Amino acid sequence: MARSLSLAEIFQLGYYWECKVLLTAVKLDVFGALAGRSRTPAEVARRLHADPRATELLLNALVSIGLLRKNEAGYFNASEAEEYLVKDSPTYAGHLLLLQDAEWENWGKLETTIQTGKSPVKEHVFRSDPRLAENVLLVLHRVALQHAPTLARQLDLDGARTLLDLGGGAGTHAMGFCKTYPALRAIIFDLPETLQTTARLVKEAGLEERITFLSGDFNRDPLGGPYDAVLMSDILHYQDPEANAALVRKVHQVLNPAGRLIIKDRFLDEDRTTPPWTAVFAVHLMVNTEKGRCYTLREASNWLTEAGFREIREVERSSIVEGVK
Numbered sequence: 001m002a003r004s005l006s007l008a009e010i011f012q013l014g015y016y017w018e019c020k021v022l023l024t025a026v027k028l029d030v031f032g033a034l035a036g037r038s039r040t041p042a043e044v045a046r047r048l049h050a051d052p053r054a055t056e057l058l059l060n061a062l063v064s065i066g067l068l069r070k071n072e073a074g075y076f077n078a079s080e081a082e083e084y085l086v087k088d089s090p091t092y093a094g095h096l097l098l099l100q101d102a103e104w105e106n107w108g109k110l111e112t113t114i115q116t117g118k119s120p121v122k123e124h125v126f127r128s129d130p131r132l133a134e135n136v137l138l139v140l141h142r143v144a145l146q147h148a149p150t151l152a153r154q155l156d157l158d159g160a161r162t163l164l165d166l167g168g169g170a171g172t173h174a175m176g177f178c179k180t181y182p183a184l185r186a187i188i189f190d191l192p193e194t195l196q197t198t199a200r201l202v203k204e205a206g207l208e209e210r211i212t213f214l215s216g217d218f219n220r221d222p223l224g225g226p227y228d229a230v231l232m233s234d235i236l237h238y239q240d241p242e243a244n245a246a247l248v249r250k251v252h253q254v255l256n257p258a259g260r261l262i263i264k265d266r267f268l269d270e271d272r273t274t275p276p277w278t279a280v281f282a283v284h285l286m287v288n289t290e291k292g293r294c295y296t297l298r299e300a301s302n303w304l305t306e307a308g309f310r311e312i313r314e315v316e317r318s319s320i321v322e323g324v325k
């Protein structure tokens with residue numbers, strides 16, 4: 001159903017103030033300065049090497065948003081901020097917000113991007129800032145680990161002995177799948193910098209006997225194999241259609257007969273206006289990647305068909321499609 005907006009809601013959409021207050025507080029590590037105790041604005045400002053008056057205004061805004069509390073002794077973290085936004089916390093998730101902040105300047109160039117049709121960037125921040133990329137992958141890994149077993153069961157990989165997790169990142173899916181299917185062995189293919197972190201996580205999970213690694217650029221380097229199944233999760237939206245079609249063809253060649261290619265991504269519906277999050281994500285990709293975009297399920301299915309896959313089916317709406325060799 002079409003969303004309808006009041007004038008107040010239209011104005012609200014235009015207010016990015018709270019957003020930038022949050023991102024700046026994370027960048028400056030305000031929550032770290034308040035970890036476990038209250039402090040006055042002057043104390044916080046000293047810790048941040050910042051201006052006391054400006055710091056106080058920021059702290060007040062953070063109280064109004066609900067991330068800080070204020071009492072006679074000063075300001076302190078709300079419990080959620082203490083849990084997710086203090087760096088020492090085992091559940092720290094600030095890296096994801098630091099990624100948003102790193103992409104802020106690109107969003108500022110949206111107007112020019114719309115006028116020229118050209119992305120303001122030559123490469124995604126993941127490539128230009130590998131350390132941030134690593135930290136973001138770790139946060140996503142922690143969150144996604146909870147869903148990996150459900151996804152594994154949904155895909156029914158009982159008959160598969162080998163899985164290639166292409167652009168496997170932190171290895172969340174490879175690990176989740178190996179835990180669910182005891183006979184499965186996985187190979188994670190990714191860029192060499194990423195795989196160092198992945199190898200550590202795989203070892204921590206005690207899966208180093210069953211998960212191995214291949215490093216390289218999946219568009220240029222050999223993919224090994226043959227495999228019974230290949231997973232491409234959240235990699236195609238960083239590339240243009242030609243590169244995706246070529247990659248799907250390449251994967252077809254490294255699959256065993258009856259092997260499956262599973263593509264997991266954020267697919268747009270045919271009218272490209274829904275799902276709502278994905279329609280806006282398409283704009284995000286336009287300003288933050290050189291060639292990335294969101295695709296429809298039909299586009300992904302066409303790459304599969306043209307590469308020679310059959311029995312193409314949508315496993316989960318707007319999210320997973322697979323084909324059989």
Ligand SMILES: C[S@@+](CC[C@H](N)C(=O)[O-])C[C@H]1O[C@@H](n2cnc3c(N)ncnc32)[C@H](O)[C@@H]1O
Nearest residue numbers: 167168169190191194216217218219233234235
């Ligand atoms: C958004 S992450 C997805 C990670 C994982 N598949 C998941 O769903 O959680 C994209 C991954 O693709 C990797 N990647 C991007 N371009 C690549 C390339 N040309 N060759 C190999 N890996 C690549 C990145 O290093 C990153 O780990």
